[in-house]
Amino acid sequence: MRDPSPSSPPAPDGEGPPRRRSRRRAGIVSAVVLVLLAALATGAAVYFTGRPIPAPLWVQTRIEARIASALPQARVDFGAMEFVVDEGWRPRVRLQDIFVTTPEGDEIVSFNEFKASLSMRSLLRGMAQPRAISLSGVVANLRRGADGRVSLSAGAGIAPPEREAATLPQLIGQIDEVLAAPRYPPSAQSSCAR
Structure with a gap:
């Protein structure tokens, strides 16, 4: 049978040696820090939404x-x-x-x-x-020339016309063709990934 040494007083009930107490404290502190970080992340997500x-x-x-x-x-x-x-x-x-x-x-x-x-x-x-x-x-400019042709240019500057046609319905048809074109050609998708 072992004799408790007189230099180390017995630990109070529920507490083990000093090593166990420090591990328990570290575990509790870690859990509290994780809960606070999770609460902070949730609060930030709700605030910024x-x-x-x-x-x-x-x-x-x-x-x-x-x-x-x-x-x-x-x-x-x-x-x-x-x-x-x-x-x-x-x-x-x-x-x-x-x-x-x-x-x-x-x-x-x-x-x-x-x-x-x-x-x-x-x-x-x-x-x-x-x-x-x-x-x-x-901003877009729609112009009719002296010969009756219509042209469309974007912006208020001096850029050349983007589209020209003999009549307004033909010009609208050209715009419809551009808007109906596929959204992303295969080469454009790979360049967006960079």
């Missing part, structure tokens, strides 16, 4: 650089960029005051707002693939 979050300047700069490399013949500038996560975890991007100009500064097209809802599944794979795109405040 449906509210616009301004994009940081470095994100805007990076997107402008990517657009510039994809469209070297045009320059795209925008005023504000916001992210919104809607109910059901549907992410959206909104750009305001968009101007597309030539490298010399002549306006090609401008519009007030660009909205794109993004596919969450694609975002989780590291790709930004839009599900729907909406433009508002697009």
Whole structure:
């Protein structure tokens, strides 16, 4: 039989040696920290759902650089960029005051707002693939020449006409053909993934 040493007093009931107590405390502290982190994440998700979050300047700069490399013949500038996560975890991007100009500064097209809802599944794979795109405040000029031909150009600048036709119904038919074209050719899908 072992004799308890007189130098170590017996532990009170429910507590073991000092090692067990420190493990128990560490376990309790870890559990409390995990619960607090989960509560914080849930609160942030509820708070930010449906509210616009301004994009940081470095994100805007990076997107402008990517657009510039994809469209070297045009320059795209925008005023504000916001992210919104809607109910059901549907992410959206909104750009305001968009101007597309030539490298010399002549306006090609401008519009007030660009909205794109993004596919969450694609975002989780590291790709930004839009599900729907909406433009508002697009400026377009419809002109009839002296010979009766009609032309449509986007923007208020000096850009050449985008579409020309002998009659207005023919011009509308051309626009319908463009809008009825497939949304994403296979080569465009792979370039969006970068």
